[in-house]
Each structure stands twice: as C-alpha cells, then as structure tokens.
Amino acid sequence: xxxxxxxxxxxxxxxxxxxxxxxxxxxxxxxxxxxxxxxxxxxxxxxxxxxxxxxxxxxxxxxxxxxxxxxxxxxxxxxxxxxxxxxxxxxxxxxxxxxxxxxxxxxxxxxxxxxxxxxxxxxxxxxxxxxxxxxxxxxxxxxxxxxxxxxxxxxxxxxxxxxxxxxxxxxxxxxxxxxxxxxxxxxxxxxxxxxxxxxx
Amino acid sequence: xxxxxxxxxxxxxxxxxxxxxxxxxxxxxxxxxxxxxxxxxxxxxxxxxxxxxxxxxxxxxxxxxxxxxxxxxxxxxxxxxxxxxxxxxxxxxxxxxxxxxxxxxxxxxxxxxxxxxxxxxxxxxxxxxxxxxxxxxxxxxxxxxxxxxxxxxxxxxxxxxxxxxxxxxxxxxxxxxxxxxxxxxxxxxxxxxxxxxxxxxxxxxxxxxxxxxxxxxx
Numbered sequence: 381x382x383x384x385x386x387x388x389x390x391x392x393x394x395x396x397x398x399x400x401x402x403x404x405x406x407x408x409x410x411x412x413x414x415x416x417x418x419x420x421x422x423x424x425x426x427x428x429x430x431x432x433x434x435x436x437x438x439x440x441x442x443x444x445x446x447x448x449x450x451x452x453x454x455x456x457x458x459x460x461x462x463x464x465x466x467x468x469x470x471x472x473x474x475x476x477x478x479x480x481x482x483x484x485x486x487x488x489x490x491x492x493x494x495x496x497x498x499x500x501x502x503x504x505x506x507x508x509x510x511x512x513x514x515x516x517x518x519x520x521x522x523x524x525x526x527x528x529x530x531x532x533x534x535x536x537x538x539x540x541x542x543x544x545x546x547x548x549x550x551x552x553x554x555x556x557x558x559x560x561x562x563x564x565x566x567x568x569x570x571x572x573x574x575x576x577x578x579x580x
Numbered sequence: 581x582x583x584x585x586x587x588x589x590x591x592x593x594x595x596x597x598x599x600x601x602x603x604x605x606x607x608x609x610x611x612x613x614x615x616x617x618x619x620x621x622x623x624x625x626x627x628x629x630x631x632x633x634x635x636x637x638x639x640x641x642x643x644x645x646x647x648x649x650x651x652x653x654x655x656x657x658x659x660x661x662x663x664x665x666x667x668x669x670x671x672x673x674x675x676x677x678x679x680x681x682x683x684x685x686x687x688x689x690x691x692x693x694x695x696x697x698x699x700x701x702x703x704x705x706x707x708x709x710x711x712x713x714x715x716x717x718x719x720x721x722x723x724x725x726x727x728x729x730x731x732x733x734x735x736x737x738x739x740x741x742x743x744x745x746x747x748x749x750x751x752x753x754x755x756x757x758x759x760x761x762x763x764x765x766x767x768x769x770x771x772x773x774x775x776x777x778x779x780x781x782x783x784x785x786x787x788x789x790x791x792x793x794x795x796x797x798x
Contacts, residue, residue: 395608401671402612409679420615468697469743469746500603502598502601505596507596513731538788
C-alpha cells in the first residue's frame with residue numbers, strides 16, 4: 381500500500397471497504413489494478429489545468445484562434461490535442477470588462493476534464509454547488525475576487541453534457557508577454573471563473 | 581428525482597472551503613474509488629446517466645453527510661449489483677463466487693479516454709424553439725433521474741443558444757438505457773426570476789435545458 385500519511389495507523393472503515401472492494405473486483409476479474417494506477421496517474425500528472433492555460437494564452441495572442449475558440453470550442457481545443465472524456469462538447473465563455481462568467485454543476489460535478497483535469501474538492505462540495513447560482517458574487521468574494529456592480533455576472537450550470545471553460549481577461553501589464561509566459565499566469569480558478577488573472 | 585444532489589440555491593452551508601479543498605482528492609482511498617468507477621464503467625454495463633442516477637439514490641441525509649467520493653462508492657456498489665457484475669452476496673461477504681474476466685487492461689486506458697462518449701443523438705422532429713424565444717420550464721417532479729434542477733422549474737427564461745440534439749438523460753438513465761435524442765438549448769434565467777427581487781438584477785444563470793422540459797409560457 382502506498383498511503384502517504386499515517387503509515388502505521390489502522391485503516392479507517394471506509395479505507396477498509398474500498399480496499400476490500402478493489403480486491404473483490406480484481407479477484408473477480410472485473411478490474412486490472414494497473415488500469416486503476418494508469419487512470420490515477422493520467423489525471424494526477426498528465427491532464428490538468430496547464431492544458432486550459434495553453435488554450436487561454438493562445439487565444440490571447442492569436443485573434444484568429446480566439447475567434448475559432450468562441451465559435452466552436454470543441455474543435456479549437458482539439459487543435460491543441462486536448463480531446464476526449466468530459467470534453468466532448470465544449471463551450472468557451474469570454475470575460476470582458478462588462479461580463480464575468482462563472483461555472484458550476486449544481487447537480488453533480490460536471491467539469492471539462494481534457495482542459496482542466498479533475499475538479500478540486502471545493503468544486504464538488506455542497507457549499508459551492510448550492511451557492512454559486514444564488515449568490516455568485518458572495519462566493520467569488522471568498523476567493524478574494526470582488527467585481528464592480530456594473531459588471532454582469534453569468535453563472536453557467538452544467539446540467540447536460542456540454543462543458544464550459546471561462547476565457548479570462550488578459551491582465552493589464554501583460555501586453556508584452558509571449559504565449560508561454562502568459563500561460564504561466566493563467567490559473568485553474570480563473571478558468572472556472574471564481575477569480576481573475578493577475579500579474580503577481 | 582428531488583434528491584439531496586439537487587443543491588442549487590440551498591441555504592445554510594459554510595463558506596467555500598478553498599484552502600483544504602484545492603486538491604483533487606482528500607485521501608488515497610478516494611483515488612481508488614475514482615479509478616474503480618471509471619474502470620468498471622469501461623465494461624459498458626451502464627451509461628453516464630445511469631451512473632449519476634445511482635449516486636442520486638443515496639438517502640438524502642446520508643448524501644449530505646458524506647463526501648463526494650463516498651457518493652461515488654455508494655453508486656458503484658449499487659451499479660455493480662444492479663448490472664449483475666457482482667451478486668449482493670459477493671459484495672456483502674467480499675468473496676468471489678463466479679469469476680468474470682472482463683477487466684479492461686491498462687494499455688487501453690488512453691484510447692478509451694481520448695475517444696470519450698459524445699452525447700449527440702438525432703431527434704426525429706425539428707427544434708421547436710429558436711434563439712431569443714421566451715420559454716418556461718415545466719413544473720414537473722419526476723421520481724426518476726432528470727437534469728432540470730428544481731431552481732429552474734416553473735421559471736421563465738430566454739433561449740440563449742442551441743446545442744443540437746443530445747441523449748435525453750431521463751430516458752437513458754432507466755434500466756434499458758435507451759438513447760433517445762432531444763433538442764438541447766441553453767436558457768438564460770435572470771437572477772431576479774430565480775431568486776426574487778433581492779438578487780442582483782444584472783446577473784443571470786445559464787442552464788442547459790432539454791426540449792421536453794420546456795413549454796411556451798402562457
């Protein structure tokens with residue numbers, strides 16, 4: 381076993397249940413443990429928000445790409461090689477000085493895996509799912525993102541198989557940066573829409 | 581179904597737990613549940629809507645009291661038994677009675693993830709609504725799986741875009757798993773329509789809504 385923490389502690393009830401279920405599924409021949417490792421490794425180390433950041437940075441420097449991205453996000457994102465599960469039907473929504481976008485899944489945890497990887501724990505938790513649609517500004521304020529009253533907030537609830545990615549605004553002061561440097565600025569949370577991109 | 585999963589608009593929760601929730605998993609066992617759910621899903625015995633419906637059937641008190649991957653664990657155990665991959669006896673006793681060597685090997689994982697599972701599915705009729713139309717969500721409370729959250733039922737909005745025809749979750753989540761196409765629209769609901777006069781009038785919630793959920797407002 382490769383538990384990172386409490387090496388010698390007895391397994392909790394849920395840890396034991398999960399271990400037993402895995403053993404049962406492996407013995408039964410339903411699951412290959414190497415497949416489980418491959419899945420975990422894929423989403424822990426290979427597919428994550430760096431992909432989305434590359435999409436955003438490209439859109440910031442290449443107006444033609446940005447147009448394609450807003451027109452048909454699935455194809456434009458596939459140009460960079462990001463395809464597949466939970467990204468089959470992509471829509472990109474653009475932040476402007478007048479409009480700010482925020483993404484949630486109130487019913488479960490729908491999230492654009494090929495560009496952002498798996499969602500963080502808070503995205504799947506009750507508080508965010510319950511509150512993002514009713515008080516988005518209060519939720520964003522918890523992320524230290526306070527918007528002027530004259531900005532329209534659009535909350536996107538992912539109720540079907542369409543997955544949303546926010547195209548944040550390019551921050552002031554980043555006019556001279558190249559695509560790679562810009563991509564470094566783009567955070568996961570800014571592509572969910574709970575924050576904006578800034579130059580730290 | 582009006583389950584505890586349908587959280588949109590509920591009061592009483594703590595602030596978002598940003599710092600301790602910034603990771604993808606709380607614990608090692610959550611990774612195994614995530615991966616087991618995907619790997620068992622690869623066996624093709626259930627679709628995504630049946631998977632969601634299994635998690636939604638968790639007892640509401642238990643649902644709210646447990647973490648996200650406990651929902652998944654609950655759903656996985658239910659699906660394994662309902663689809664006949666495991667017997668309830670095997671699950672209860674953690675003892676294999678009949679082997680069933682169907683496992684998908686690790687060398688196929690990337691190919692399966694890349695292929696994904698597009699939801700497009702043709703409809704026999706043309707779309708009823710167009711962008712700009714005013715629509716209202718039916719005030720219906722089906723006991724089965726649906727993707728019309730409670731907070732939009734009975735509410736009116738404007739069609740903001742049309743996504744094409746997609747698999748209707750209400751039908752595909754049933755045991756037969758039939759894929760029936762339905763037109764899918766993105767509908768803009770003003771914050772005041774959903775939450776009353778106290779909401780910020782400029783703001784809006786955009787929800788993907790299947791045509792069978794919609795009517796023309798009276």
